[in-house]
Amino acid sequence: MPIATxxxxxxxxxxxxxxxFAYPAINVSSSQTLNAAIKGFADAGSDGIIQVSTGxxxxxxxxxxxNMVSGSLAxxxxxxxxxxxxxxxxALHTDHCPKDKLDGFVRPLLQASIERVExxxxxxFQSHMWDGSAVxxxxxxxxxxxxxxxxxxxxxxxxxxxxxVGGEEDGVAHxxxxxxxxxxxxxxxxxxxxGAGENGRYxxxxxxxxxxxVYKPGNVKLRPEVLLEAQKAAARELGLGEDARPFDLxxxxxxxxxxxxxxxxxxxxxxxxNVDTDTQYAFTREIAGWMISNYEGVLKVDGEVGDxxxxxxxxxxxxxxxxxxxxxxxxxxxxxxxxxHQ
Numbered sequence: 543m544p545i546a547t548x549x550x551x552x553x554x555x556x557x558x559x560x561x562x563f564a565y566p567a568i569n570v571s572s573s574q575t576l577n578a579a580i581k582g583f584a585d586a587g588s589d590g591i592i593q594v595s596t597g598x599x600x601x602x603x604x605x606x607x608x609n610m611v612s613g614s615l616a617x618x619x620x621x622x623x624x625x626x627x628x629x630x631x632x633a634l635h636t637d638h639c640p641k642d643k644l645d646g647f648v649r650p651l652l653q654a655s656i657e658r659v660e661x662x663x664x665x666x667f668q669s670h671m672w673d674g675s676a677v678x679x680x681x682x683x684x685x686x687x688x689x690x691x692x693x694x695x696x697x698x699x700x701x702x703x704x705x706x707v708g709g710e711e712d713g714v715a716h717x718x719x720x721x722x723x724x725x726x727x728x729x730x731x732x733x734x735x736x737g738a739g740e741n742g743r744y745x746x747x748x749x750x751x752x753x754x755x756v757y758k759p760g761n762v763k764l765r766p767e768v769l770l771e772a773q774k775a776a777a778r779e780l781g782l783g784e785d786a787r788p789f790d791l792x793x794x795x796x797x798x799x800x801x802x803x804x805x806x807x808x809x810x811x812x813x814x815x816n817v818d819t820d821t822q823y824a825f826t827r828e829i830a831g832w833m834i835s836n837y838e839g840v841l842k843v844d845g846e847v848g849d850x851x852x853x854x855x856x857x858x859x860x861x862x863x864x865x866x867x868x869x870x871x872x873x874x875x876x877x878x879x880x881x882x883h884q
Contacts, residue, residue: 582870
């Protein structure tokens with residue numbers, strides 16, 4: 543199928559919320575990891591989201607070039623061609639963009655999509671993330687309001703972060719402390735600033751103890767009930783019933799989370815969960831295993847010639863892609879999106 547149109551993406555998010563499931567959003571940084579992610583979604587019978595971070599976009603442009611915009615557009619162009627061969631919907635997203643990178647990443651990408659849409663085409667991406675977690679909430683929401691207006695022109699969904707995700711990802715780092723928990727007041731401020739969809743659709747990454755990076759299950763104190771408290775506060779602000787879920791929520795820093803924590807987060811309105819650390823490991827673990835098992839083939843040991851079939855990048859690349867695809871399937875199963883493609 544082709545990359546999800548804005549209408550298809552909206553339907554994906556609506557179905558996830560109504561059906562109490564969420565889509566894994568898989569970070570990629572190469573054609574191999576992109577293909578692995580798509581295959582994983584197809585194997586799971588799940589639509590999905592594939593995304594690039596600022597560092598991933600840099601890398602995709604060429605390690606010596608480091609141009610986030612050209613890397614992102616190259617990624618989108620490649621995905622447009624390969625995704626149409628699979629029978630699931632794939633949405634494209636850009637991940638964490640802090641304030642100092644907006645002018646070199648999200649703003650020019652939004653402009654590129656606006657120009658494409660005004661010429662009768664589709665946006666390059668289905669959603670972009672503005673990460674305002676490092677600035678005061680008022681400034682965060684002021685910038686979000688400006689970006690949301692641009693996103694609406696491009697028929698793109700904006701993702702924002704209200705609160706702080708601990709740990710480090712692509713140079714964005716935060717301490718692990720009480721700031722990791724969004725408050726009901728944060729939720730109300732967001733609704734007052736951005737509305738409830740009438741000014742453009744947005745996803746909200748409220749934080750409930752999330753931490754980026756590697757940690758063992760149980761080592762991070764996640765409190766999914768924080769999400770429910772925020773939903774209730776927003777519902778009261780909008781005059782909705784207690785059972786309403788006004789926010790389309792995003793779960794950052796999900797690696798190592800307990801199954802019951804993931805399930806509770808989805809029940810409280812999460813429709814997208816970022817997955818990066820675990821799929822990186824799944825990809826690289828297969829390469830390591832291949833190299834160790836085929837040591838004398840991939841290296842010219844003691845003057846020998848090695849085995850071209852072993853060091854051909856396609857050989858170990860296939861193994862890596864298969865390992866990562868399997869981890870994507872696991873993510874779909876944990877988030878209950880497996881088998882939901884329509």
